[in-house]
Amino acid sequence: MTASQTSGSSVTIDTVVADRAFLECPRWRDGRVWVSDLYRHEVISIGTTGDVRVEATLDGDEPSGLGWLPDGRLLIVSMERGLLLRREDDGTLVTHADLSSTATGKLNDMVVAEDGTAYIGSFGFDFRGSSSIEPANLLCVAADGTFGIATGGLRFPNGMVITPGGVLVVAESMGNKLTGFDIEPSGELTNRRTWAAFGPELPTDSVKAAMSAAAVAPDGICLDTDGAVWVADALHRSVIRVEEGGAITDTVEFPTAVFACMLGGEDGHTLYACAAPSSSEKARRNTRDASLLATQVTRAHGGRP
Template sequence: MDEPKVVLSDLVVGESPRWHEGRLWFCNWGAHEIIAVDPDGNAEVVLRDAEVDPHSIDWLPDGRMLIVPKNTERGRLLRREPNGDIVSHADLSGLPSGFNEIVVDGRGNVYVNGADFDFLSFISTLDHTDQRPLHLRPGFVPGFIALITPDGRSRIVAEDIAFPNGMLVTPDNATLIISESFAGRLSAFDVAADGGLSGRRVWAEGLGPDGICRDADGAVWTSSGETDCVRVAEGGEILDRVDFDRSPFACMLGGPERRTLYVVAATWNPENPFGGRTGQLLAVPAPAAGVGWP
């Protein structure tokens, strides 16, 4: 594949990239921002709010943006109205805390995931002589996937997730795939008519998956756990690879005909993750167009 092109630099840590209405949108962690950039590289800070501190984003079918805030004091799932007001989206008091990623499917079902534990504290106190997978280490708390239906009801639809990260839903709304980062795998679920999940299975393993997206050939783009993004088929075969000089946090297929792979990457320092501006948005032509959600 071609060498990636730097679209934006001087970011802190980019996350949750989404292609929406002709632009690539993403959260700029550490700067409390949501940024949108067009295919020519023209960027706009759409929201800067330290109280909300946007963590991940997606859109309802009617075009209103949903925001998972880092700061949970204003509610754990927020909605941005057309006039710019930020409001709570639904009553989620019955769900665990610690929301992370979000995806909205083609029917308006909202899936959020999370784990109720302190990730940075967990990472900083790891015993590096312990060779077990991270989800088998002391102090780890399994995560969950929750569903918020269009009528505002919420419930847990999957549990025991080994640090839930990026999610996608296939174009037919029939399958949800999630990154289980601490187990190094992508897991898939069948999606029922009411949005519930069942039929859990390993989709691919031997990865270091974070934010993910799917293409028209049925492959998933994700990170391998090193400084690269890989295009992986169901079962784990690596079809394509793009190398970077820093850690990719998430990827998204967008641009004209959704044939551009956008990647947000930064130098990861767990002791001071938001202490520098090593973040970049990069782009490279992709072999197949993006489909599904996000």
């Protein structure tokens, strides 16, 4: 299949894996692309030859953000139970941190710093039943499992990246923007600012009202070597490349909705996108029409994850 770019030229889109429920949080590591399938309750990895390996199964819960400790053990966000899980060397899953007391709603995406510090977002409200958008906490979990609230007042914090210069950039899906923080040596977040705004502040009386007014709904994100952020726009079937300050330099349009992205591949130039007809939990839970797509771009992967 093909997708279009803003320049008018088409790009080739490859299907990496299909017949999935709903994919999120793609990561590139050790020659494989890793991804969470929320409603099959699995973390899978796919090799360059297309082989699929189930890396972990979360009985009764949905995996989301993925990352690794410095010693190579996998961290998995367990969304509904409010846990950060750790996969031990023998494959067993144990609780790295129980965040249920500090999370605001379901846990969401995650980025793990080089020292093993994990930053994890939460919804802030009941996405399916709430009448208004409520502010959410961003949590910080040290490598030893101790945790606290890094900051609050975010509107549905979602994908995150850490730049080589130590800046955390957070996608606020209900905020029409990317928000930046400086990461102090202690892991504390300081100097909060708008990293890139896509438009004015959104209404908070309902998700429908916010999404109707949003120019972009930034979902999963990744970073390239030039310091720009690639953003999966959950509203417009596209992944956009955004520079600090808000300039959009590239747009890749897909034939279906995309909800997360990651740069990877052996040379870092493969743009992976988690695709599905919609993000509706009711629709996706019992269907198998989600996929992981890939295309080639000119900038390579940078930063974390």
